[in-house]
Structure formats: C-alpha cells, structure tokens
Amino acid sequence: MRKKIVAGNWKMNKTFDDAYELVEAIAEKMETLAKPEHEVVICPPFPFLEMCGDMSQESFFAVGAQDVSEHESGAYTGEVSAAMLKSMEMDYCIVGHSERRAYHNESNEAIANKVKQLLANDIRPIFCCGEKLPEREAGTQFDVVEKQISESLFGLSADEFANIVIAYEPVWAIGTGKTATPEQAQEMHHHIRSLIEKKYGHDTADNTTILYGGSCNAKNAKELFANPDVDGGLIGGASLKADDFVTIIESL
Numbered sequence: 001m002r003k004k005i006v007a008g009n010w011k012m013n014k015t016f017d018d019a020y021e022l023v024e025a026i027a028e029k030m031e032t033l034a035k036p037e038h039e040v041v042i043c044p045p046f047p048f049l050e051m052c053g054d055m056s057q058e059s060f061f062a063v064g065a066q067d068v069s070e071h072e073s074g075a076y077t078g079e080v081s082a083a084m085l086k087s088m089e090m091d092y093c094i095v096g097h098s099e100r101r102a103y104h105n106e107s108n109e110a111i112a113n114k115v116k117q118l119l120a121n122d123i124r125p126i127f128c129c130g131e132k133l134p135e136r137e138a139g140t141q142f143d144v145v146e147k148q149i150s151e152s153l154f155g156l157s158a159d160e161f162a163n164i165v166i167a168y169e170p171v172w173a174i175g176t177g178k179t180a181t182p183e184q185a186q187e188m189h190h191h192i193r194s195l196i197e198k199k200y201g202h203d204t205a206d207n208t209t210i211l212y213g214g215s216c217n218a219k220n221a222k223e224l225f226a227n228p229d230v231d232g233g234l235i236g237g238a239s240l241k242a243d244d245f246v247t248i249i250e251s252l
C-alpha cells in the first residue's frame with residue numbers, strides 16, 4: 001500500500017534559532033500523531049539539515065533536502081551532492097521544484113540527472129511537476145505534466161521508479177493563495193497515475209505516492225486529501241507555522 005506523506009518545504013526561510021523553535025514545536029505536537037502508514041517530512045534549507053536530522057531521532061518525522069547537484073562530485077562551487085546528503089542520513093530530497101525550473105533554468109534532463117544521483121545514494125526524490133497558468137488556460141496541462149514526467153523519470157527501471165514520490169504542483173497555485181480545486185487535483189493525479197500505469201504497470205502505479213502542492217493549508221487540506229489519488233501534500237508557506245503544519249498532517 002502506498003504511503004501518505006505530508007512534506008514541508010521551508011524554501012529560503014528561517015534563521016537557525018527560528019528553525020530550531022519551529023522544528024521543536026512540530027516535534028512536540030507530533031508525539032501523539034505517529035501512524036505507521038503516514039510519513040511526515042521536513043525539508044529545511046541546507047544549513048539546518050543536521051539540526052533537523054538530530055531532532056528527528058527523537059520524533060516521528062523524516063528529513064529531506066530541497067535540492068541536489070546533478071553531478072557526483074568535483075569543482076561545482078556552492079553545490080551539494082547526493083553523497084553528502086546521504087552521509088547526513090537524509091531520507092528525501094525535493095527535485096524539479098518550479099522555482100528551480102524558473103530561476104535556475106533547470107531542464108527536464110538536468111532533473112533526470114538529479115534523480116539518478118539521489119537514487120544511487122538511496123535517497124527518495126520528491127519530484128515536482130506542474131503547469132503554468134497560460135498552459136492551463138490553453139488546456140495543455142496534461143501534456144505539460146506528461147512531458148516533465150516522461151523526460152525526467154521514464155528512463156528509470158521499474159525498481160528505481162518504485163522509490164519516486166511525485167508532487168503535482170500547478171505553478172499558478174504556488175505561494176499565490178489560489179489552490180487547485182479538489183476536482184482539478186484529482187483529475188491531474190489520476191492522469192499521472194494512468195501515465196505510470198501505462199509505463200510500469202498497475203502495481204507500480206498503485207504504489208506510487210502522488211502529493212498535491214500549491215497553497216495547500218490548514219483549511220483546505222482535508223478536502224484535497226480526501227480524493228482517492230491525492231496521497232498527501234507538499235506544503236510551502238503553511239509548513240512554516242507549527243500549528244498549521246500539524247493540522248495539515250492531521251488531515252491525512
């Protein structure tokens with residue numbers, strides 16, 4: 001059975017003390033929440049990974065990074081490799097976030113390389129995909145998402161693909177307060193699962209966790225997560241407030 005996951009993407013927010021306070025508050029509230037079929041992942045900025053990793057030892061959450069280099073090692077100033085993340089015992093890593101695609105010109109090919117680096121180091125990629133507003137208005141959202149997924153993921157073997165978590169994040173909903181309707185989310189998640197089924201078969205598709213991301217918050221999470229193909233969320237802004245984040249986790 002596929003896991004239900006709530007992952008918090010802190011993006012470039014918090015200083016060390018604020019980050020400590022937030023993760024401590026989440027950990028305290030979460031002591032009563034653990035369910036084996038649910039997973040909570042916190043993805044802080046790189047400098048706080050070690051602290052969050054240490055805190056996670058006594059709590060129920062896993063820790064993930066927000067990005068990784070597409071290269072194995074070497075002269076890539078400022079980059080962080082998958083082997084470095086593994087040596088810090090990271091479980092997950094976000095790849096292909098729309099902000100990286102937009103501000104760092106990440107191509108589907110570069111994202112495919114990042115996915116390979118992560119899998120080679122036993123880190124589960126949280127692969128983000130999603131259409132921009134003009135693409136949805138033109139009715140091309142299904143083609144856009146299919147291209148992102150097929151070019152970055154469908155070169156993987158079925159065994160490799162089994163470690164992928166997909167996050168559908170319509171770009172027009174990220175940080176805008178404009179959420180996809182539960183029907184729009186379900187429709188796209190169902191489409192994504194059908195693509196996986198066509199490529200890898202029913203069991204792989206059925207076992208793949210597909211998250212929704214884009215202005216998901218404490219008020220709308222329950223309705224979004226109630227859809228049969230929505231297996232949780234990738235949460236940006238609302239993951240920065242302990243109460244909201246925990247309410248979202250409780251909505252699983």
Ligand code: PEP
Nearest residue numbers: 174175213214215236237
């Ligand atoms: C995100 O950045 O992955 C995200 C979903 O952001 P927000 O929840 O703030 O829209």
